[in-house]
Amino acid sequence: MNDVLKIGDQELGSRLFLGTGKFSGTQAMIDAVKASGTELVTVALRRFNRDQAEDDLYGPLSQLEKVRLMPNTSGAMNAKEAVRAAVLGRELSKSPFVKLEIHPNPHHLLPDPIETYEAAIELVKQDFLVLPYIPADPVLAKRLEDIGCAAVMPLGAAIGTGKGLSTAEMIKIIIRDANVPVVVDAGLRSPSEAACALEMGCDAVLVNSAIAAAEDPAAMGAAFKTGVEAGRMARNAGLMPTSEVAVASSPLTSFLSAND
Amino acid sequence: MNKKLPDWLNPEPWLNLEFSPADIERAISADAPNEKTLAALLSPQAADYLEPMARRAQAITRRHFGRTISLYTPLYLSNFCNGGCLYCGLAADRRAKRAVLNEAQLRHEMEAIKNMHFEELVLLTGERMPEADVPYLEQCVAIAAEYIHQVVVEVFPMAEEEYRTLANAGCTGVTLYQETYDPVIYEKMHRWGDKRDFHARIDAPDRALSGGMRAIGIGALLGLADPRFDMLCVYRHAKYLLKKYWQAGVSISFPRIRPQMGGFEPDFPVDEKMLAQYIFAMRICLPETPLLLSTREPRRVRDGMAGLGISKMSIASKTTVGGYSDDAEESTEQFEISDERNIPEFCDMLRAKGLEPVFKNWDAAYREPAHYAKA
Numbered sequence: 001m002n003d004v005l006k007i008g009d010q011e012l013g014s015r016l017f018l019g020t021g022k023f024s025g026t027q028a029m030i031d032a033v034k035a036s037g038t039e040l041v042t043v044a045l046r047r048f049n050r051d052q053a054e055d056d057l058y059g060p061l062s063q064l065e066k067v068r069l070m071p072n073t074s075g076a077m078n079a080k081e082a083v084r085a086a087v088l089g090r091e092l093s094k095s096p097f098v099k100l101e102i103h104p105n106p107h108h109l110l111p112d113p114i115e116t117y118e119a120a121i122e123l124v125k126q127d128f129l130v131l132p133y134i135p136a137d138p139v140l141a142k143r144l145e146d147i148g149c150a151a152v153m154p155l156g157a158a159i160g161t162g163k164g165l166s167t168a169e170m171i172k173i174i175i176r177d178a179n180v181p182v183v184v185d186a187g188l189r190s191p192s193e194a195a196c197a198l199e200m201g202c203d204a205v206l207v208n209s210a211i212a213a214a215e216d217p218a219a220m221g222a223a224f225k226t227g228v229e230a231g232r233m234a235r236n237a238g239l240m241p242t243s244e245v246a247v248a249s250s251p252l253t254s255f256l257s258a259n260d
Numbered sequence: 261m262n263k264k265l266p267d268w269l270n271p272e273p274w275l276n277l278e279f280s281p282a283d284i285e286r287a288i289s290a291d292a293p294n295e296k297t298l299a300a301l302l303s304p305q306a307a308d309y310l311e312p313m314a315r316r317a318q319a320i321t322r323r324h325f326g327r328t329i330s331l332y333t334p335l336y337l338s339n340f341c342n343g344g345c346l347y348c349g350l351a352a353d354r355r356a357k358r359a360v361l362n363e364a365q366l367r368h369e370m371e372a373i374k375n376m377h378f379e380e381l382v383l384l385t386g387e388r389m390p391e392a393d394v395p396y397l398e399q400c401v402a403i404a405a406e407y408i409h410q411v412v413v414e415v416f417p418m419a420e421e422e423y424r425t426l427a428n429a430g431c432t433g434v435t436l437y438q439e440t441y442d443p444v445i446y447e448k449m450h451r452w453g454d455k456r457d458f459h460a461r462i463d464a465p466d467r468a469l470s471g472g473m474r475a476i477g478i479g480a481l482l483g484l485a486d487p488r489f490d491m492l493c494v495y496r497h498a499k500y501l502l503k504k505y506w507q508a509g510v511s512i513s514f515p516r517i518r519p520q521m522g523g524f525e526p527d528f529p530v531d532e533k534m535l536a537q538y539i540f541a542m543r544i545c546l547p548e549t550p551l552l553l554s555t556r557e558p559r560r561v562r563d564g565m566a567g568l569g570i571s572k573m574s575i576a577s578k579t580t581v582g583g584y585s586d587d588a589e590e591s592t593e594q595f596e597i598s599d600e601r602n603i604p605e606f607c608d609m610l611r612a613k614g615l616e617p618v619f620k621n622w623d624a625a626y627r628e629p630a631h632y633a634k635a
Contacts, residue, residue, distance in 0.1 A: 023327060025611060045625060046626075047620065055617075160326075208326075
């Protein structure tokens, strides 16, 4: 079955996106990216380092075949800084994607919905495919869709916490109402959580800490690949409905239509 | 001098609590740590729990900072000083060889630092002097910002408007240690000069952030006073800043007294195990806060602590004026460096431990003064 994910005019075969900022080295990052089967990785402008190849995340990632880059605006405190970073990121990477993230508090890294909305308006005007990282707020998600964002990326939990799908109830509403892809970004710890997100109806997940901080990042990348695929397959297969009461496999009222 | 700590800083309520083994075990796994948690982890009884504390500190560090260590280096612009700090090799009554970098020398130093691939630099001076006052610093910050992405200052406390001048020149952060939060010992240690004003120093981080700095680094100089008192104060100071300036970066350093001209010996020596315990405790209680360790520490301690709470380290440091190029005049160092490894050696060590050295973790695209909503 051809089950591609469309974001704007771009098509992706994998529903697992990777973050790149927490690996123990370039090779570990590349191995995990390859093992995960991802076709879209995000890299922070602040980790682009054209002056020192050893310290540069962009260079090695840009060499990978079948992997597209999505510069992100991590480090921006407000809309103005995020727009500036996005423009610079596009100049350097030639990528149409931007992961718009504005988390003015550098400690918990939770997104600022007001600045994110302001920046998204400007970036859409400038023809970016904008994927904003947002609180799991169904109204904000619709507002961002309305102004032309290519997808929305609500958080499952705060970055790096590994608390999983803490915002599941809100994410379900976002999925129900969205006309653009919904990508759970941040908080996932395990492939089973990624599978859960896809089963719920998320179009993709974005993972960094869970893979980078695993004992074996490449193996965990592969595990997430399988988890995402399983979750998506299950979604497409149609999960049986849940019920508050036991449902007998033999109908209880069959005797009513039976002949004596 | 008013010898009373403000209520928001005072650690007394937690300082003399008794802790059972169960209290300490609970503190190690606390999911909502507070002052009492920290007091338990700083307590002498917790010294028997270094291994479980280290495990928790490593797990938290790895989750939040990944397998990375951010790197920076200091550059002394001037060692002229009229201060009377008992513990400092550059105090006014030391027969120190004084120097200050001129523009040409600073550019040579910056070229050398840039060639070493650093993208974060801390510019240092002594106390406020005619040779190195705010206009001089403004010029130095602007020059340094031409070369590298992130420029921080570790200098004398200033007025808010003076901090704003530096922020407008491209400075992104201020490092300012209170040295000790014990007002009585503070007065004894700082024999004369502006630095005797304990409260003006306590309030300086507020002025720096109000003046547009994006980040503030705080800490206590371990060895001057009861370290548990000081660590609790550092924690409370950090929490206060994090709440009031919620968009600001707050980091904590753990400097210990090092041998220096003047021969000061600490009254409250902090050994390596105590230092490790305090760092683990701080990491458990402030999971998201960058914790720094400098080249004051011996290589064995730095190697061991990387990633165990510590997320940022200096390397290839000089504590003489200039020192990265061969263009600066000879000058006295502020204190002795302990870890003198060069960058490749240090990075090899980090990589061998499965940690990625990160030279650039910020971008000049974001370089503008911060504005915080009025608290």
